[in-house]
Amino acid sequence: MDLTRWAQGIRRAATGRTVRLISRAVAGSVVAVVGVWLGMALGGPVLATVGPVDVGMSAELSLRGETVVDAHPLGSLLFDTHDAPVRLRVTLENIDSNQARAMLEDPRLSDRLPALLEKELREGVSALALRSIACGLAGALIFSLIVFRGLRAALAGLLAGVVMIAGIGTTALLTFRPGSVVEPEYTGLLAGAPSLVGDAESIVTRFESYRGQLVKLVDNVSQLYDAVSSLPVYDADPTSIRILHVSDIHLNPIAWNLVRSVTAQFKIDAVVDTGDLTDHGSGPEDNFVKEIGRLGVPYVFVRGNHDSKATQRAVAKQKGAIVLDDSVKEVAGLRIYGLGDPRFTPDKSVPVDSDLESLAALGRAHAVRLGQAFEPVDLVAVHDPTIAKGFSGSAPMVLTGHSHARSTELLPSGTRVLVQGSTGGAGLRALEHDEPTPVMASVLYFDRETHRLRAWDDITLGGLGEQSVQIQRHVENDPGRTISPEPTIAPSPTGSTVGTATP
Template sequence: MSPHALSFDRHRHARDVPPVLDRYRPLRLLAVVVVSVAAGAAALVTLVGVRADVGPVEARLSLGLSFEGGTAVDVPPVGRLTMGTHAGPLQLRADVRNVDVEAVTAMIRRGRPLPTVETMSADVRSGVLGLAGRSVLVVLPAAALVSALVFRDRRAVLLGTGAAAGALVLSAGVAAATFSSEALEEPQYEGLLAQAPALVGGVRGAATAVDAYSARLAELTGNVAQLYGALGSLPDVPGPDTTAVLWVSDVHNNPAAYGVMRELIDQFGIQAVVDTGDSTDLGSAAENVVLDRIEDLGVPYLWVRGNHDSATTQNYLSGLSNVTVLDGGDVVEVAGVRWAGVGDPRYTPVKRVAEPSEVGRLELRAAGRRLATALDQQGRRPHVVLVHERPMAEPLFGQVPLVLDGHVHERRERRVDGTLELTLGSSGGAGLRTFDGGDGALPLAMSILHLDPSDGSLVAVDEVTLAGIGRDAVTFQRRSASSLAPEPE
């Protein structure tokens, strides 16, 4: 071999990556990307945050990582509000740090309004833009620094910084592409029941334009300010533009349920209560003492018989001053809304929750057909129909806009032939029977229906869920009528 060939061979091997290392090059590149993106994510979560003064409220805006994405507003010690505004992995978080209580209290006492939504929206937009700029200034240097420390290679630093920048741009792009202003109208609240209406706000308060994001956060900020400034007194919500009706079902002798009803009536300006049955367990006269609490609610109470309620139960309730029993097809108008209903044809007090047999379904459908026939004969259509079991609703599909029922102790929904059917869980947590080892403890489930007073149509539903026996912790989910059980194609 010539000296020139030997010299060339040595030069070539000095420049090239050895074959054994070249085999692991893809893994090294992957390691650089993973380490740099992880470093950038850690810096984003721990170091990025801006102070935003929104009117009288001082908040800290930050970004977190969440598969669900969306927006979360923490208001200690009241609770937390979340909205599914966009897909993950980025979640915008707003933590209320301080409220100028003295200034807000002075405004309320003197009848002065808080700063306008437009003004506070500008504050929120400024804070969000500042948060985006700071994210870039923190994430990219963090990724570069960690890549340099771990791999000690200039090319690794460049690759890692680029990967972090790409991940940041991609995450922001996903948030922008999946943004839904309609989600601003459907907040979910977790916290103290007494403060829920103040934070959630009005049913029709959210805008639908692109600027709705900052406007909604500004509106929530105003609600927080009023909540703190009024020192416990709640602002008027959800407003005079809808009729609020409380819907309960399957109380099953739980006296605590009526206490929760009373709180919701007071706080949300409830104009009526509708009950889709199973107020008792056995339908005995001895259980009527629990039903006396209905008169104390102080609002009209519409009721249909469930399969655990007897004729004795129905006769007793019909004698209470504020109760209207719906059975037989008569259409009544309460709170400006037309209602109709029919009682459960089956009386099975010892039966646990179960889907009815085919014979039972035929009996239930027959009751629904009798109601549909009675409504046809009257020629006066109700806005809402109450039944107890789901098969009873089927003959009414295409005939009425909304049917409410219960029985199965869980929330369900479906839309058939233009009729929306909603099923409620147990408003009594399945009642006192949960202590005998039967159904097990269930959350207390109630719903607030917001109806348009002009035509009785459903505008929104507030799904209220209280965990077990306690009444302090509550999950409060608002859903617009359009998002409930879309019509199948």
């Protein structure tokens, strides 16, 4: 009996020691992490010179691995450069615009400038890395000593800091993605976006390398900081066709502010609206469409399920408007096919069929008709994504809306379907939820010779605001891919109309 109690006592003591050791290890690790963070934050930042720009650099622990370029007050660029839990922040402190202009215009530097900027940037990042490591380890040692008041615990904290920094550094190196520089995410003023982000066609065709993009970034920032009274005019690339895709405006006048601003800032060649411009398709709503005639660029429109035939006629009367309904038109150099939505949801006397397969079949039927009755097209515009997918293989690109949520999908046929969010923040629906529906639109960059999509910018305005925006750049990986029609047995496009439940 005494032996049993003795054994139980030993087990309790061993368990207690194990718990204490684990607790001390966890506490020591937490203290080491906090110490590394404090050390990097307080002593890590460095000031470097990259060409004509004085650049502040800092590294900070973060749940998301990324690189942020802060060009305050113009905005910031975010690059998804690595997966390690550390954020590299680059702040443009000062720029000598005269030196920048001289460097960029000097033909003797045209070949050496990328390498020069890359060398200076690498030196700055190396200095930041060494300083951050030293300060992080010092922070882990000092903070552990302060908390635990013992040399052994402080050395253990230092060791934990070494392991953590080594792990972060190794992960950052193994997951580094230099190609992410061509797909920045911009946040800031809409007016500053085109110059700071840069032209997509230029990036794809002339700045595919990391070094080349450094020159473009310095050039854009130099222009912005050199402008005293106004921002510079966006230098439109003559080899690209720029299309603004909007959808589901739903009578929200904020949408026209966005369309006007983007059209001017990005030098848009044409606007494509994939429907639901109105809410009820009624006569009083016709006045809302008059803004189309004031844009000064072609406005391609396909009817949505909230737009009546009367709305379609009202749009057609506006200057620059091009209504497509099972028809093709060449606009800004692109052959565009458009199909109006077969439903009119606000008319409660007309039954609305919610059979998705019927919608898909309708899309396939019109795709067959498109292939038989028209020459090949570059772009298809419809309202409903289900109908849109029926055009798989009929064109390289299909634009659609309806769902009030942006997404894109590359179909097996090679056709890319881009579903636009609501450019009107879903109209009054924006106020039905705790957070307003974002206002969304996209700028599409097409090659002027091949008529294929090269890149696109997704523009998002938080809620109902219109001053600060977020822009995400995407690059088409295989713009010259083969589009293979999918063999289908499609019914005649004529007959009863079908539909889905309205969002």
